Amino acid sequence: MGITSFHEAARLGEIIIIALPWSCLKDVLETIDPAYLRNKTIIDVSNAVHFDNGPRLLLQDTSAGVIVQKLLPESNVVKTLNTISDKIMIHPNFKEGSPIMFMCGNDNSSKDQVRALLKDIGWTTVVDLGDIRQSLLQESIMLACVISEINLQSPGSAFALLRH
Numbered sequence: 001m002g003i004t005s006f007h008e009a010a011r012l013g014e015i016i017i018i019a020l021p022w023s024c025l026k027d028v029l030e031t032i033d034p035a036y037l038r039n040k041t042i043i044d045v046s047n048a049v050h051f052d053n054g055p056r057l058l059l060q061d062t063s064a065g066v067i068v069q070k071l072l073p074e075s076n077v078v079k080t081l082n083t084i085s086d087k088i089m090i091h092p093n094f095k096e097g098s099p100i101m102f103m104c105g106n107d108n109s110s111k112d113q114v115r116a117l118l119k120d121i122g123w124t125t126v127v128d129l130g131d132i133r134q135s136l137l138q139e140s141i142m143l144a145c146v147i148s149e150i151n152l153q154s155p156g157s158a159f160a161l162l163r164h
């Protein structure tokens, strides 16, 4: 593994993960030749969120995932992992049980690819919410999770679906 430019990473990568602050994401994507990203699976973990004066979503009636897909119309954007702290993105082990990981995107084969990757890094419960417009739900869930962590003084938390 090495460090390279965004441009080169996009050219060489088979699957691309976008993990950029919202404030620079558009500018960075515009530096990349779209041909390098054409037909590739793009995992978008970004959140358009503001933390000053209490956490809140920056976008109204749309979502970061939808905007990333619009910026990369020839790529297959899959939104996932945005709801969880980077410290527990891999091998999420919780004493209480298995947290849930959501994903959404327009291309089913890219979602299958991402599901397999998520399984490899320890996510046993993955729910496909639908097309990329459902990114709005995931970004709202992220915010609800952050507020819950603050209220309950419980950093590094994750949502789980409790079953009978």
Ligand SMILES: NC(=O)c1ccc[n+]([C@@H]2O[C@H](COP(=O)([O-])OP(=O)(O)OC[C@H]3O[C@@H](n4cnc5c(N)ncnc54)[C@H](OP(=O)(O)O)[C@@H]3O)[C@@H](O)[C@H]2O)c1
Residues within 6 Å of the ligand: 018, 019, 020, 021, 022, 024, 028, 045, 046, 047, 048, 049, 081, 082, 083, 084, 085, 086, 087
């Ligand atoms: N941190 C988390 O726990 C977490 C969890 C879920 C989702 N997310 C989302 O993931 C995204 C990244 O979060 P993060 O916490 O990893 O952010 P970050 O550490 O602030 O930034 C990630 C990387 O983006 C690059 N970067 C920052 N500003 C840049 C600029 N102006 N131009 C070009 N590159 C720049 C930097 O790369 P270089 O170091 O190479 O400059 C940096 O390492 C956000 O949208 C966030 O909401 C974060």
